[in-house]
Amino acid sequence: MARIASEAMREQLEVYFIMGSVNCAKPPAEILAEAIAGGITLFQFREKGSGALVGEQKYELAKQLQHICQEHGIPFIVNDDVELALALDADGVHIGQEDGDARIVREKIGDKILGVSAHNLQEALAAVAAGADYIGVGPIYPTKSKEDAKKAQGPGIIRLLRRHGIAIPLVAIGGITAGNVGEVIAAGADGVSVISAIASAPSPAVAARQLAQAVHLSKKGA
Numbered sequence: 001m002a003r004i005a006s007e008a009m010r011e012q013l014e015v016y017f018i019m020g021s022v023n024c025a026k027p028p029a030e031i032l033a034e035a036i037a038g039g040i041t042l043f044q045f046r047e048k049g050s051g052a053l054v055g056e057q058k059y060e061l062a063k064q065l066q067h068i069c070q071e072h073g074i075p076f077i078v079n080d081d082v083e084l085a086l087a088l089d090a091d092g093v094h095i096g097q098e099d100g101d102a103r104i105v106r107e108k109i110g111d112k113i114l115g116v117s118a119h120n121l122q123e124a125l126a127a128v129a130a131g132a133d134y135i136g137v138g139p140i141y142p143t144k145s146k147e148d149a150k151k152a153q154g155p156g157i158i159r160l161l162r163r164h165g166i167a168i169p170l171v172a173i174g175g176i177t178a179g180n181v182g183e184v185i186a187a188g189a190d191g192v193s194v195i196s197a198i199a200s201a202p203s204p205a206v207a208a209r210q211l212a213q214a215v216h217l218s219k220k221g222a
């Protein structure tokens with residue numbers, strides 16, 4: 001298997017749903033199936049925060065959600081837990097600045113998708129050098145989905161990275177809604193990643209569809 005091509009990665013990043021059991025008021029499998037029906041393009045299993053599952057229960061939930069993704073051709077990414085990603089033969093992993101050395105993770109996962117969080121130009125340059133396939137940049141807007149989130153930077157950080165020649169596929173994260181997708185794509189993001197905008201929506205399918213429409217509209221206009 002070869003590394004994913006940049007163009008394919010950019011497309012997959014368009015509507016990137018991130019979720020774990022703590023984000024769900026209904027069964028996670030139900031929410032994921034609805035989100036897929038609404039048009040998400042990529043899924044990240046992020047089992048984290050107070051009350052998150054661990055051990056066998058975490059593994060079983062991951063397997064259940066991975067199966068749903070495989071049934072619909074949606075790539076399945078695991079947050080933080082590289083060993084779990086390898087055990088499941090997941091499509092990739094996402095790591096942050098505190099989750100270990102991206103170079104070592106790249107060696108461990110071979111050609112699987114590697115996503116790395118970046119909050120500034122130095123971290124973005126390091127992620128590119130380490131062999132990341134995409135970077136997650138944010139939080140762009142204030143978020144309640146991540147207990148230890150850094151200060152929101154606004155879409156300007158995306159513009160700054162692009163202006164300094166960061167050309168790698170880039171997804172914006174943090175407080176994203178259908179209403180602010182336009183400015184994030186206009187700033188140079190290839191897509192948006194959300195947790196509560198879909199997981200907490202009355203209809204995850206409608207929420208996913210509105211995000212997808214907003215991204216496509218903004219990309220056409222970009």
Ligand SMILES: Nc1nc(C(F)(F)F)ncc1COP(=O)(O)OP(=O)(O)O
Pocket residue numbers: 016018044046048079080094095096097098099115116117135136137146171172173193
């Ligand atoms: N999980 C993430 N996914 C993305 C993605 F690009 F995929 F949208 N970007 C950023 C993060 C945040 O990653 P990290 O800083 O390690 O915090 P946590 O492990 O609590 O999520």
Ligand SMILES: [Mg+2]
Pocket residue numbers: 079080094095096099
């Ligand atoms: Mg992390």
